[in-house]
Amino acid sequence: MAGDFNRVASCKATEWAKILRLDMRGLRIALFGLLLFLTIFILAAFSDIFAPYDPWNRFEPFLAPCREHILGTNDLGNDILSELIYGSRVSLIVGFGAALMATLIGTLIGLFAGYFRGLMDETLMGITDVFLMIPQIPLIIILAAFLRPSFWLVALIMGALWWTSTARVVRSKAMQIRETSFIECSRSLGFSHMHIIFSDILPNILHVIMPKFLLTIASAMISEASISFLGLGDPTMKSWGMMINFAFTRGGFINGYWWWYLPPGLCITLSVLSLVLMGFSLEEREEETMRIE
């Protein structure tokens, strides 16, 4: 439109701001998310310091919140606050494990499909489309039912299923970058395909992969919470979903012991929120930058 000049001017401006790392558009929300996330991360990493008791220790059961047990105790007499703090570990491990695997697979498939195109693209994207249609949670339920529950397994299954949207985004970005002249240049210099893919294209799409990675962690965390709620969680670990499940099935909910199921629920929401805030604001920022350029 009329702003052809405007576009040019702000393009230069963003480049400069990028160099000077001054570009803060939309970052305030991401920063808030990061802060929230770091809090949870620190709680998980130093659970033994923050938790008042060992979560497996037994006290008097069904205690209401009091000075010794800020969030009371559950049916077995475990301190709920300690369970809550230790529960962050499962969420984070499953979330990170699944997302790391999914992002790795998605990035590789996307890169290859986008770079080689043609038959390779057709095949890989066909596989992606098929995977997209698998109802993931029901499949995880079935597999977890057959195999004895363990959180590693849950993370593994999720990682194997959730690479699809990353693959799509990476592919379209890789296709764009493949057409740029600096790739042309690398090709004419005779660099190998692998060299171009991993040293020229990959570094230029990391900024798209990052928000996807964060959002995948969020999905994995919410799903882990759901699986645990069904009682398919790892019995050797305390997790938030499992706490809600116990509160629900062992009378905590019916009796109105809100301190038993409300805190783990809020913890799930907040930790997912922290990641979603970071992911969404990075994604939106990316879109805006693209528009200007």
Place this chain on the structure above:
Amino acid sequence: MTFSGKKAIRYFLAIILIFSLNFAIPRAMPGDPLANLLGEDVMLTEESIAELRAKMGLDLPLHEQFLAYWRDIFSFDLGYSYHLHSPVSAIILSRMKWTLLLAIPSLILGAILGTFLGALAGWKSRDAGQKFETGLVLMIYCTPPYFLSLLFLYALSFKLGLFPLKGFYSTGSALDIAHHLMLPVIVMTLFSLSRNYMIMRGSVIQERGNLYAAYARAKGLYGEEILFRHIFKNAILPIITLLALDFGFILSGALFIEIVFSMNGMGNLIYDALLSRDYPVLQGSFLVITVMVVSANLLADLLYSRIDPRVRWQ
């Protein structure tokens, strides 16, 4: 209406793959495939086990089992539940209607409300009121549906006594069923709304920067006129596919909501089957859900090609 052959092949492959996965799982898992197929804790005598093994063809080579499996599928035979003493397909059929009673109104309401509110939110994304609304929706988006159900159930049924605590009906009259359904439908609607809302919001933000939106303004369109006459239709195109892909996730949400509200649908069927390790029911449910998800995607593709002239004219 064009429907490209490539797409058709992908749907076909998806169905084949997922069904084969379903065939492979009980046979590949550790333990006796018979136990994996029947479910655990089924008490049987030695000779009836041998008889069943032969009847289910487990002594045959794998490829013959595979063929038999497909033959069964095509005759809607999903196996027999030894826990519920009934064919799986009949059980699922009777439970499915309750799930659909919950899911369909919520999905429709959630899709309509979610896209409209999301479109408005994307259009006025800098408005303070909108930001607050988006924040609220984002909270719902980040909450597992079962926890959302617990919250609503606690606040509205326990504390305020506005809604019944559980089940689909107590007297069975339509009004009674509606009363029981109200709260789960609200929760389910909020859940699907939150997902559609976020997707639509992003799509509108992306579309509103396009030149055609600026031109619509230059033609004299004012405010929301631009959104609804020009941007909405463009923004909803990618949404249709995304919504279909999200369908499986939203449907899974319905299962969890059912469990919390103790409703007699697929969710509790799966939950009970999990507790008693009733594998035939689990597998049958998985297949039915898969078919529903794939059909939703097929439907979305058809709809897409109807709405987008660029696909229609190819």
Place this chain on the structure above:
Amino acid sequence: MSMRHDINAPILQVVGLSVRFETPLGLVHAADDVAFDIYEMETLALVGETGCGKSVVASAIMQLLPGNAVVEGKALFSKMDLLKLEEKEISRVRGNEISIIFQNPSLSLNPIIEVGEQIAEPLQVHRKMARRESHQVAKGFLSRLGLGERSLMRMYPFQFSGGMNQRVMIATSMILSPKIIIADEPTKGLDRALARDVTSEIEKIMDLTGASLLLITHDISLAAMISDRIAVMYCGEIVEMGKCKDVLREPLHPYTCALLDCLPERGFKPIAGASPSMIDPPQGCKFHPRCPYKTQECMQKQRIRKIDGDERQVRCWQY
């Protein structure tokens, strides 16, 4: 072209128009103290290189600039100051009394709405006309532009060529017989033959509707062909303005001279130096760093010299 004005009052008076954009790097001065009049039935060409701010002027008049723009000055049109109108009020002017033709027709049209509907839309929006009736009118306009076939109304922009889409935009812009049509680089990206076609279409409409035209272009030969008056812009300022014939035959400002020397028929001579930054423009005359005739005065102050009443003006110390 119909002969112009003299006695008539101008229908659009732009006074002291300045546009700045707030960017992370600082203020960008995209237009500075721009002033011109447009009279009834005349064509004024705003000529300048890409990035000189001419499109910004057009968008500013229509209040179509992005949110980070700061606009000062006046644009008087039928007793209103367009720059001060509320969005609701300006939306009644847009497309109705002043319409604009964007420079990228294929991206400006909505990709999934039939072109017939898009042409007819202003009738529905401004005149509340029923859909069917408005389509009848739209069809009439489209056939006047040589796209008469009935089926074309139901086609989509992606099925049209760039030239056809340009015509769709032209039809849309004239359907309510506006008083002023702004054409923003109507020939950009079109080949010579197509550009000539589009130019003659535009001329035809001007005669047909009696609208005035504000032509924004980098193409001096196009401006020479169809405009009555010409305003040359450099770095956000109008450096010279006058009757088309006069300016082309006897350019006064050194930049106009240099610009004309760039034309193939005058020997393709490039202008020495580079366009200045619009964030930190030169003091005094903005052209002085590239001007062969610069003096001490040029580096400090500017002067607008008016010749023959308001007929001709030039921003230079030489006159």
